[in-house]
Amino acid sequence: MTTLPPKEKRQVVRYGFYRLDPAWRRLTAERQASAKIEFGETLERYHGRLLLRPYGLVGIRGDCDFLLWQVAEDLDALVELQTALNRTDLGAYLTIPYSYLAMTRRSIYEFPADPGHEQRLVIQPSAAKYLFVYPFIKTRAWYSLAKPERQRMMDEHVRVGRKYPQIRLNTTYSYGLDDQEFIVAFEGDSPGEFLDLVMELRDSEASSYTLRDTPTFTCVQMSLWDMLDTLGGAGAAESVARRPAREDGFTPVASLSELPPGSAKRVYAANEAVALFNVDGTVYAIANRCSHARASLSEGTVDASRCTVTCPWHEGVFSLETGRVLSGPPALPVFAYRVKLEGDTILIALAEAHQPAIS
Ligand code: FES
Structure with a gap:
């Protein structure tokens, strides 16, 4: 089994998908407005301590409304943030249908022709408009293959990925921390390009060792205040x-x-x-x-x-x-x-x- 690399600095990563109770939209405009401000300002207080990226899913999925991509140096920061959000007025109307916890770490595979691949210990989101996220579990049969065999299949994966240079991959690891093994998050500006990439990867040999790679989320990057305004109700600015x-x-x-x-x-x-x-x-x-x-x-x-x-x-x-x-x-x-x-x-x-x- 893999040994722990010496003292590499890692980050904890949470993909929290939130859903708003429609009852919130029947509150008064004043209350909606002030709730958005309170929620937004609570998030802003954590900027600097955590990396926080809001993404909208309104109009895209029916079971969640927004994603907060949260990156921190320790789990305590994630707990504190969610505790603070739970205390807000808007927080009382939010559920979290999906929440995925992971960490950064180096890949056990080698990609000499692509040194940046899979080696991101520090998450640095790009300006890409979309984030495509899904939890990922491999079959147990994958782990019983010899490592050179797995490396060969990963090389094929990387070769396909290189045909889509505008799509950027962030893989984080969840073994033992959460139900999935990885969280895979691709950044890109073109949903069509991402669709083509995923279709092509289905033909790869490694794909037959996928146990689960759903649910899949297509998320739109937007400012915090724009994201809050996708929820409906009174606009934050009007608030x-x-x-x-x-x-x-x-x-x-x-x-x-x-x-x-x-x-x-x-x-x-x-x-x-x-x-x-x-x-x-x-x-x-x-x-x-x-x-x-x-x-x-x-x-x-x-x-x-x-x-x-x-x-x-x-x-x-x-x-x-x-x-x-x-x-x-x-x-x-x-x-x-x-x-x-x-x-x-x-x-x-x-x-x-x-x-x-x-x-
Ligand atoms: S420089 Fe990219 S959002 Fe400001």
């Missing part, structure tokens, strides 16, 4: 008290005491999510959604000396003064808003939001 614009075009959005120097905050104004930053006493406001794959920029990392924010997902760097892209994958800038302070009140000029030139 926050509407602050009407004044005659001078400025709208109060927060108080300065809520935004101490060095901090950031997401607020809503006219149904737009806006990221506020206090950089050494100066307040900046830009659109909260990254123009690349809609990550929440208020969770990004600020460089005060350059007056920039780095997107938490793929390290796109935006100017806080102009919204321009300074580096990284985003092709488009984000809106930058004029800001003024009146006493403790932060106001932004929605009408004067400007879209700077593309870098």
Whole structure:
């Protein structure tokens, strides 16, 4: 049997699939709205401690509504997160029809021509639009084959996979931790391409040693707030008290005491999510959604000396003064808003939001 590799650093991974009780949609709009905000802000508090990726399944599967892909350094973080979610108002209306626990580890097979294959000890999700997830169990007959024989079949698998370079595989291991042996999660931008890959893999010799590879989930990557809005009910953005614009075009959005120097905050104004930053006493406001794959920029990392924010997902760097892209994958800038302070009140000029030139 395989021996434990020396002290490799591993992560724990949970694929939690949640389903909303339709009774929630009959609550008042105010309660729906505040429940979304509470749930979303609870998740945001865990960013940094866990890697959290929301995916929507509304319109795709009938038995679950969203996935939270959770990656942590230890199991305690997963327990704490779920405990916090259970305490929220929305959490009282959620069930978890599927939950899969796994860990990263190195493959026991060798892929010299493809050194990155199966060796991911640290999960780094890509910007791909879709995630295709399923639990996987091999037959016991597979384990009684000699290792060179299994390696030969895995080589064939890899050869097929290489024909679909846009599809990226994340395999995590569940032996002894959960009912399945692996969780297989493919990232890609084309469901059709993934379908072709899976069909071709069915012809491979290793496929005859599959005991179970269902249920299968096709998940759509989206921002946390967009995902919450797929659940129906009042929009999260509508949930926050509407602050009407004044005659001078400025709208109060927060108080300065809520935004101490060095901090950031997401607020809503006219149904737009806006990221506020206090950089050494100066307040900046830009659109909260990254123009690349809609990550929440208020969770990004600020460089005060350059007056920039780095997107938490793929390290796109935006100017806080102009919204321009300074580096990284985003092709488009984000809106930058004029800001003024009146006493403790932060106001932004929605009408004067400007879209700077593309870098
Ligand atoms: S979401 Fe990809 S750089 Fe922001």
